[in-house]
Amino acid sequence: MVRDFKALKLGVISLWRLLFEYKRIGPETRSALIKALVIEHNFQHAFQLIQEQANILKRWFASFWSDPRGVDSFKKEMKKAAAGVSDSEFLQKLASTDDEGLRHAVQNAKDLAQRELTSSIETVVKNMTRAVLEIQRQTSEKSLQLQIGREEGEELNNAQVEFIREINKNSAERQNSCVSLSFKELS
Numbered sequence: 001m002v003r004d005f006k007a008l009k010l011g012v013i014s015l016w017r018l019l020f021e022y023k024r025i026g027p028e029t030r031s032a033l034i035k036a037l038v039i040e041h042n043f044q045h046a047f048q049l050i051q052e053q054a055n056i057l058k059r060w061f062a063s064f065w066s067d068p069r070g071v072d073s074f075k076k077e078m079k080k081a082a083a084g085v086s087d088s089e090f091l092q093k094l095a096s097t098d099d100e101g102l103r104h105a106v107q108n109a110k111d112l113a114q115r116e117l118t119s120s121i122e123t124v125v126k127n128m129t130r131a132v133l134e135i136q137r138q139t140s141e142k143s144l145q146l147q148i149g150r151e152e153g154e155e156l157n158n159a160q161v162e163f164i165r166e167i168n169k170n171s172a173e174r175q176n177s178c179v180s181l182s183f184k185e186l187s
């Protein structure tokens with residue numbers, strides 16, 4: 001069983017490409033191609049199968065596959081093709097296929113996609129939760145700092161008011177004592 005969605009996608013897209021190129025492949029070879037590309041991801045074996053099935057008109061094309069660089073080049077081309085197909089588009093196309101040989105691949109793709117999607121959602125939720133908690137922490141810190149600042153400001157303001165009252169009181173007492181002294185001197 002394939003455990004990697006991208007590998008499964010690459011194998012199925014490669015299979016579709018080869019089946020398009022070689023429309024007259026017999027059922028046994030077709031099953032072997034499905035196994036080689038979709039299950040084992042063995043491109044070299046797939047090309048050996050194609051070479052065995054190729055008719056004279058397609059021998060030149062099949063010789064391309066016998067060259068290891070040809071296999072690598074086909075695989076690179078298929079990776080680009082697979083990257084160009086969205087996962088949802090691939091799943092829709094795979095689900096709509098009536099190919100009995102791909103029935104297992106269809107279910108496997110759905111399971112893999114669901115697992116990867118679930119994992120992605122869990123990761124996003126965890127990251128969002130962390131971000132929200134960090135924002136809440138920062139907001140709480142700022143709110144606490146503002147509250148402390150206001151309280152300190154009020155205490156400072158109250159202290160200034162009390163200080164000014166004391167100064168005014170002392171000043172008033174001095175004036176009263178100075179006035180009473182000057183009245184005593186006048187009398």
